[in-house]
Amino acid sequence: MNATVTPSVAKQPVSLIVNNMPETVHVTPRTTLAEILRDHLDLTGTHLGCEQGVCGACTVMVDGRPERACLTFAVSCEGAAVETVEGFKGDDLMDRLRAAFHRNHALQCGFCTPGMLATARDLVERLDTADEVRIRNELSGNLCRCTGYVGIVNSIMQVIEERRACGLPCTGTPRLDRAPPTGFAPFDADIFKQPSAPAVSSGTMTVENGWSVVKREVAINHSSDTVWAHFSDLDAVAACLPGAKLAQHDDSTFEGHISVAFGPIAAKFEGEGTYKTDDSTRIGTVSGRGKDRGGQSAVEGELSYTVRRAQGNPDASVVDVGFRFRIQGILGQFNRPELVNGFVDYILGEFVANCDSVLSGGELRYNKGISAFTMIRVIIAGKLRALFQRS
Secondary structure, eight states, X not given: OOOOOXXXXXXXEEEEEETTEEEEEEEOTTOBHHHIIIIISOOXXXXXXXXXXXXXXXXXXXXXXXXXXXXXBGGGXXXXXXXXXXXXXXXXXXXXXXXXXXXXXXXXXXXXXXXXXHHHHHHHHHOSSOXXXXXXXXXXXXXXXXXXXXXXXXXXXXXXXXXXXXXXXXXXXXXXXXXXXXXXXXXXXXXXXXXXXXXXXXOEEEEETTEEEEEEEEEESSOHHHHHHHHTOHHHHHHHSTTEEEEEEOSSEEEEEEEEEETTXXXXXXXXXXXXXXXXXXXXXXXXXXXXXXXXEEEEEEEEEEEEEETTEEEEEEXXXXXXXXXXXXXXXXXXXXXXXXXXXXXXXXXXXXXXXXXXXXXXXXXXXXXXXXXXHHHHHHHHHHHHHHO
């Protein structure tokens, strides 16, 4: 019997400036920056958590910008200046951050701390004022599962104030310019076979007495009679909702579950609730609660929706959606405005697209579920949308 021989992949030299020291290593094209730092240079302060770019534990500075070392190919960093947590000895801002983290109890197990410090230092150097909302939004890419963010955010705010008190100006931008990445030829996306994007308004997201309150307005290209009939059918609504599975229901109560996967965390919320619809006002309400038995997280919420005819177009409808909820347990760490807005927009977009398809006589689209990639995509889309709205 002949054994299959897999050809070896040629290694190539990669030269970097790591913590102000020139380093050259020989690696394969698929070797990541994190592997170089940990396995070749013994800089194990760069931690690997999810290895999907979600948790941020591997965050290091590359040419003055925070980068995910687990997602960055080493060969793409040829000639770059890399700073890890070990390279900030004697750095005034990092020393102040370390002291502030200690003072504010901003770490527990410490696994996420190297990535947190890298991002925190970038914020301290870049932001002019200690704006808590801005800091929390910019920290969305770094996850802590045991301490929470109060101490971390307070530490960053305090060091920004210390920097201002010392008369040190913020940079406003990353410290070093970096050439745009190359290696892929531009291409045109084939969008003609894709369903048209549903119209979901930006809406609002607030926190009221511990509840996250989200309001949205969505447009559906069917008459209000048709849409209301569809929304009054609980089986049809559940089938259009990504990750949802209806176990059983009667005229006012239901049982089922909804699945969520976020990087290394997967949750299946099993629960029950009540619902009712009013044909005269075309208002529907749903309330329920569920628990993820494996992850010990719980969620409860209330949903209301009103179907009305679109102004000037009898063949189109507008649905006003209101949603209030709160999460307890490990998944509560994702209950932050930037993540919630992206999550809600994604869910509504997929839901409306499914409704449009079914009401047009088509089939449900392939259910991709709620994944880490999905969340990253919607967060980036939200950032780009906010950027264009400001410009």
